[in-house]
Amino acid sequence: MTSVLQKDAGKFSLAKKVVAQKGNKKWRHNNLMGYLFISPWLIGFFTLTLIPIAASLVLSFTKYDILSGDVEWTGLENFRRMFYDDPRYWRAVRATVKFAFISVPLKLLFALLVAELLYNARRLVGVYRAVYYAPSIVGGSIAVAVMWRQIFASKGLINEFMLDAGLERKLWLFDIKYAIWTLILMAVWQFGSPMLIFLAGLKQIPSEYYEAASIDGAGTVSKFTRITLPLLTPVIFFNLVMQLIFSFMTFTQAYVVSGGTGRPLDTTLFYSLYIYIRSFGVGANMGYGSAMAWVMLVVIATFTGVIFLSSRFWVFYDTAEN
Amino acid sequence: MPKGISRRDFLRLSAAAGAGTVLSVYGSPLSGLPALAQDKVDLRFIWWGGQLRADITTQVIKMFQEKNPNVNFTYEFLSFEDYWTLLTAQAAGGGLPDIMQHGTTTLAEWSKKDLLHPLDEYIASGVIDFTNVPEVLQNHGKVNDKIYAVSAGSNANGFVIDLDAFEQAGIDVPPDTWTWGDFEEIVTGLSENLGIWGFGSYLHHVDLWRIIYSGHGTDLYATDGKSLAYTDDAPIVDHMEMVLRLQDALAIPHISEESEVNTLGPEAQFIVKGQCAMDYLAGSNQLVAMWTAAGEDRNFKIMPVPRPEGGRQGLAIRPSQYEAVTVNSENPEMAAMFLNFFINDVEANKILNAERGVPINTVVLDALKENAAAPQQAIYDYLARLAEDSAPFVFPDPLGVEDIRVNVYYPEFTDPVRYGAISPEEGAATLREMSNEILAEANQ
């Protein structure tokens, strides 16, 4: 089974050479069809997306006052200030990186395990799937934030358990040590979206593979590691990239739980939250916010690029392109 | 200020260039038709606030519409944060409503940046009738010699005290001239006698910074706005040391405990729940919501913030918020008429009932005082007492003040000090240095 997959992966690198030898006519036709198919996105990009993005890039080299509209070219000043002269900036970086690097692997692990578990379940699958997805659809609503605060509040549910267990109650949400963990927990709790995508991916694996493996006498574990995991790598790859991007951009949770302040001691001051504070407050300089945003874009793009580069070593597509 | 591209045009130009592209894709939209009938006037009003404010304000809007049937009124109300996100976007896109609500810092900035319509012509022509408004209060909305807004009501910071708790603790209600020394003694006594906190949250509130220095006889900011007015950190260091003493003695909640409450509404406040005997009031008008949440059987009184030993009253009477007409209004005169109705109409104010602060029109105020409920009575009483020796209301603030409040005062000074990460001296020095830097840069 794996040997087939490896052969396919090999075919992928051959694809380029094959294509280069194809006729000119076919090549032109492919170009036309390619651009035709991606044209919806291209048109949207040039008309609606590009302008705000380009504007924010230009603004990152300026001091831009939204209210007066004054734009003053400052060159690299925003970046200098960010790296050398803004203590809050580095706290925001630290909080975000910690959050992303802990919550993403945990979330994906949970999502994959539960997806696999539910995939194999015979009865009540629909119900379970709904139950596990439910936390993700209540995501940003105020009511959930209130509830979350209730659970971790000084006289909340967790503390009731702590007292019952003979432990001291803790102020989870505003304790320097624990605050970020409540947010990580909340993120992991909402593993529903990657789980659904994993489930869809599992459904796409042809059952013949499993049947063949069963005939070869493979057990549950080896089926999982030899068939499920390799064939699921495109989806794992997708989830990894997307969750990383999303976690770097996390805003609502931090905003709601700390009231948008990053308390305690900026340990929950997520990058996006800080961009927001810097861009929108009275007398704020959106140029500075834009500069921060572009630094973030470069950092995420680098991470994504690394994952993409590494993907040829661990992501298996069932076939190469022709 | 070094000159860049002309005012507010840079982004608009680039957006227009983009819009051109898009229009050629979609075909141009219908050009705005001229108003068919002159008699129908659109007015849009946005404010921040909760349900109570929304209910009473919409009632007043209805009253105004009944008197002016040609006005087509639309309105929105939002939470404070959403409000400013939305209004900032609308300012950038030139789509501000006719009438908007402002705070003191924002009013100064927005009028300096020409986003608000000066009201002087309407005051001169009598559309806005200031006959019964004391001159001091008229000028509360004055920036660079023009009046840009009317005060929606007068306000002052203060401490709210639970009279029953004081009685139970056997502690006398102090006189208005009490000092910080008296305060510390009373807080300690209350917490020892009652087993609850003597004082609730925000004993490090950013407004206290100014009030403390003002009590020592100096304003917080230098007159040219380029720096702080003080070089001696002692007053604020002393204050924070007291806060730490009280926090260590468990006479006030720990910072992590109070942070939890500070982001919640009135119903969650310590004093409302009876968990402390005294609490901070960022504005006297908030007593209405607090008392409503606590229940009518409670007894509250507002006290002025204590003064330094041998110092003066540091509190100023200021507007709780303003109502202003924006430059995007197509009917500024009608908008001004509404403002006039809002501050001068007795019936309308009976509904508004000082929820936005004490009415600035003396005739209206007298009418409201006649049968005021307990919370309103307490507020009227407090402002009347305070008026006798309050500090002057300094307005407008220099630019950069909000930056200092959000990005320096709490995250670099009070929070690390109260969490014990740095000493009050270190924190106060950082606060002074960073503030001076920001002020110097913002007010070149």
Next chain:
Amino acid sequence: MSNQTLARVYRNYRKNITSTIRSIIFYPMHAYRTYYHQMKRVINNIIFHPADAYRMYGKHVRHAMRGLVFHAIVIAFGFVMIYPLIWMLASSFKGESEIWTETSSLIPNELNLDNYRSGWKGFAGISFTTFFKNSLWVSGVSTLASVFSSAIVAYGFARIRFTGKKFWFAVMLSTMMLPSQVQLIPQYILFSKLDWINSYKPLIIPRFFGMPFFIFMMVQFIRGIPIELDEAAEIDGCSRAGIFFRIILPLIKPALGTSAIFAFYWSWDDFLTPLIYLNDPRKYTVSVALRNFADPSSVTNWGAVFAMGILALVPVFLLFILFQRYMVEGISTTGLKG
């Protein structure tokens, strides 16, 4: 049924359950006697004919045990997962004081529908009927538009080799990496130039151009489909469009279903865009209305907030149930050779 009747039925029901549980706890002997005969036979078998019993019950027991353990784990974990939702549901039936005094109780003292009634009235004379209509319209159109357009674009990226493909794909991914906070203002200016303010256009039209998240996801799924299928169809004389509609679309149903669920939810839940672009409360969507309802800085009718919050989840949940069907029938049930 009138409200009082409902409440009475509910009270009786609660009483019944309580008494049943109480009898099991306090009168175990009674329960034992009821099942005595059946149990005696089983126990006799086990004691006196263990080998037979093992042959008879062993397989069932082991199987049942495994199923039981599985379901027990999934249910217990699932309960933790939806505890907050149950809490919200319970709170939506509680009176204002009960919400905060009996926070951790999941069963309200009585089935109080007042929160729903008062919540539905909405504010400023506009009821939630309007908000729901608006939201359904906006989210419905956006969902259809974004899923369909994304599928087309995804096919282009996944299956056709053309100059600049990698470049455009990278550009598309990067558009997701710029925080929306800094795009907000330029976008607002752009949309106001287009005269889109106070209309649903900013909420709907961008969705017709595909969404990078879905495009990327579908690309990954399409690349998982054996290319031989395309080739076979091509040999049979099928055009690109034909391959897309007849081969690819049916095969990525799980991805389409998932996308539809996400697209609907994101559009339904998004509150910032409608807040910024809609100036007239009559045009508000449910998310904005809810947010207005729940301003944490003032005394709020929390019961009504929770009640409307629960109702707001209903369409999302229904759509989820509707579309998860497509996730069940994957390639595995269509019997294709890999």
